[in-house]
Amino acid sequence: MSTKKKSKARLNHRKVHFTQAKKAITSQAGLIPAFSFLNRFGLSGVLDKRINIERGANATFQLSDVIILITTGILAGA
Template sequence: MKSSKASKTSSRVRNHTRSVKISSTAHGLTNQAGLIPVVKYLDRIGFEKTVKRKVAHPRGDNADYHLSDAVLLTLVGMIGGATSMSKVTTVWADRVLRQVVGWVKVPVETTILRIFKEVSDAQISQFEALTQYV
């Protein structure tokens, strides 16, 4: 029963990644094109799945976003030049980038910050150990 709730929640904020044709046309222009290979690489190495599996961070059944989401959004945002959480959400405001990754909507900065505030010392240690898995 719990897994069906989790999958319903996920579908509200993310879709399965579709094959997106990248071309130089006037349609679907993006300022964040340089992040597309980064996102594809992180997906290929299983970054988000590894974070979910190795860093225990339970949230309520009604939570739309999880720690792995916040980490992915922040990491990609920082690679894209964001220097604050509001700039991370600005990077992700790009429709083409969201489409490539499969995000229907992204959390506001206060949601991401709230998730990070929930992180414990034990979870920080689990993050430090991630380097051997990714």
């Protein structure tokens, strides 16, 4: 006779309850830590120093701004 051992994954566990931390949190709140990190890292300055691309006379944004906007879109799930 073989005795089966109960899997630890099947043991009864406590139920998980979720509560809202604050009422004023927005859907973009997860972007704030990402931008804080990018600002501390100095991404704009690094990109401006390392990437040299000629821009037209009527270019509105710096290349670093465009890369940060694309990164924002990716992080936001766009």
